[in-house]
Amino acid sequence: MAEKVAVVTGASKGFGFAIVKGLCQRFQGVVYLTARNEKNGLEAVKKLNDLGLKPQFHQLDVSDEKSVQTFADYIKNKYGGLDALVNNAAILEWDEVYPSYEAAKRNIDINYKSLLTLEKYVYPLLRDGARVVNISSACGHLSNLKKQSWIRMLQDPDLTTEQINQFVDEYLESVKNGTFNKNDFADEGKHAEHRVSKIALTALTMVQQRKYENRNISINAVHPGHMKTEMAQGGGEVEPDQSAELVLYLILDASPKLRGTFMWHNRSLIDWCDAESDFACKDLW
Template identity: 70%
Template sequence: MVQKVAVVTGSNKGLGFAIVKGLCQRFDGIVYLTARDKTRGLEAVKKLNEIGLRPEFHILEVTDRESISEFADFIKKRHGGFDVLVNNAAMLEWDAVYPSYDVAKRTIDVNYRSVLTIEELLYPLLRDGARVVNVSSNCGHLSNLRNQKWIETLKSVDLTTDKLNGFVDDYLQSVRNGTFRKEDFADEGKHAEHRVAKIGVTALTFIQQRKYYKRNISINAVYPGHIKTDMAQGGGQIDADEAAKVVLYLILEASPNLKGTFMWHDRKLVDWLDAEDKDGVHYCKGLW
């Protein structure tokens, strides 16, 4: 019998670490804790070993195509494929409320474009019936936008990856050439780079689900809540173990028919197309 395999990106700390811990406790198979830094990754594995859990470690730098390719080769040779993928790796430079082009590009490369490369190189190894969870944010809801051109593009039923990339590139170009407009975003455009990246991740989830539907692969996006991590300046509301529960639900408990959705931390399915969101429930105020 083929052994099942799960992979969690950016999992040496915070939410990713909590997801790996939960999978080690409940997933019937091998769990890969991945990180870009070998020392930190092995330290994370040691912490889990100390409580009787046995994840495997593999280095994975999600912005490095060669690193992803090497990991894909490893998975293919050792396991032939895999069954669970959590795209969790992310970054945020808190002090750059209105970031420079370099900061904006770096954030988008980690939080969004890495998922495109992972799709290209790792998704072909997903087995039939696999589950993918893209970790998004309340900043990834469409109501974070005010630019009607962008909204109409993203709401299109035939949205493609190329069109989505066009939206991302439009934002980056505006930062680069000094035409960035705060009024194109909610909350005066604070950390627009994070909003653009996470909107990209959520929208990409729907595009990916359409592509892989015939292979019976479930791909969903999730906002796990305001977590107490180093990405939650000022303190989060819930700890990482609690936030991980909704991700673990999507992997281990949810119906396989649940596909192409945006799930909130309380397991409610959110209407991503509700760009108005008049009550301000879904867009992130003060980033969260």
């Protein structure tokens, strides 16, 4: 039987690091810690080695198509496929509450569009029964949107990747041409770029699940809670190791019938399409 393989993106520190640590302790197979910066990635591996854990490292810049292709070729040639994928790599630039076009595009390229690149090169390697977890946030719930045309489009049960891209591109165009409207979003549109990227990621989770349904692959999105990481302005409330338990549950313990869901940090399943609910991220500044 082929050796089982798990991959975590953006894993040199914080939440990704905690997920790798947990997988090394429980996953029956090889675990890959990936990171854009090779030096940081190797230092993270050494920290885990010091704990008696043995992850493998491979450089992976999810925003660079060539890097993703190189990584996919490596996994294909060495293992033939993979069994678990955690899409964790993400950014949030706190200093621009209402970002420039360049900053907004940077956020969306890394947080959302990188998943399209990963789907192109890495998803074909997913073995039957594989599990994928996309790391979203409270910003990824549909209640972060107030613009009705976007809400109606994203609520479509037959939603397509092309429609998600249309939503993303319309937002970016509004920033570029100066027509951005704070009232199209919750919380006065603070960090709308992050809301858009995480909403798009969560919507894509549902679309991807439909595509891979017949291969018994489970793809879910999670809001892991407000963690104590570098991305959490002012410090979060939850330790990354604690939040990592949610991801480990989906990878290792949850029923394979749990698919295409949006799971809250307390493991409750949230109706992602309920735009009138009160799950929007507040005070994101």
